[in-house]
Every structure is written in C-alpha cells, then in structure tokens.
C-alpha cells in the first residue's frame with residue numbers, strides 16, 4: 001500500500017523535471033479534474049484510489065520492475081489520461097528507481113516509458129555482470 005508520505009515524494013520529484021509545455025498540460029488537466037495540484041490529486045482523488053486498487057487486483061507486477069522490491073510506487077508513464085488512467089499507463093517502481101527515472105532526464109508526457117526501459121536495460125546489464133563475475 002502506498003502511503004501519503006510516498007505520494008508526497010512522488011509529487012515533488014515528478015514536477016521539477018517536466019518541460020513548460022508538459023507542466024501546462026498537467027496543470028490544465030488537474031484544474032479540469034478539480035484538483036489544486038498533483039499532490040492534491042494523488043492524496044484525495046477517489047479515481048486515483050480506485051485505479052491503485054484496480055492495479056493491485058490486476059495480474060500486473062506487484063514489485064519494482066527493476067529490482068523487484070515489493071514496496072513500490074506507481075509511476076505514470078504518461079499523464080495524458082490522468083483521472084482515467086489505463087493500467088498500461090502505470091508501472092511499479094521502488095522509491096529509489098522511481099527517483100532515478102525522474103532524475104535521469106526530462107520525463108516526457110508522451111514517452112516516459114523510454115526512461116524506464118533504459119533503466120531496466122541498464123540494471124539488467126549490471127545484474128549480468130555481477131553473475132558473470134561469480
């Protein structure tokens with residue numbers, strides 16, 4: 001279960017890296033949905049609560065896709081459908097890898113999943129090196 005504390009972290013790390021255009025898109029979207037900001041959305045949107053529960057009840061991975069930590073946050077690959085997210089829009093990441101995704105580069109509204117893929121590739125390569133060294 002994600003806690004409010006984790007959501008706060010998610011909000012902070014998310015928005016710093018957005019381009020102006022993306023930020024404007026997200027702001028308009030939040031306003032249209034009736035939320036003050038992204039954090040407000042994560043903390044008080046019944047739709048988001050429902051989406052998280054729908055995700056947890058789905059057969060989708062319930063652990064960080066990079067390191068398999070069972071404590072995960074749901075990363076939005078896109079904010080396009082904020083408020084009506086498809087499960088495909090979301091990807092589980094532990095806090096550390098979630099932060100990495102957002103720190104790594106400007107996370108695009110349209111292709112945030114590229115950053116995740118790069119991260120997975122890199123971590124798989126590191127894991128392969130470790131097992132090869134054994």
Ligand SMILES: [Zn+2]
Nearest residue numbers: 064067094097
């Ligand atoms: Zn992880």
Ligand SMILES: [Zn+2]
Nearest residue numbers: 074075076098
């Ligand atoms: Zn995220």
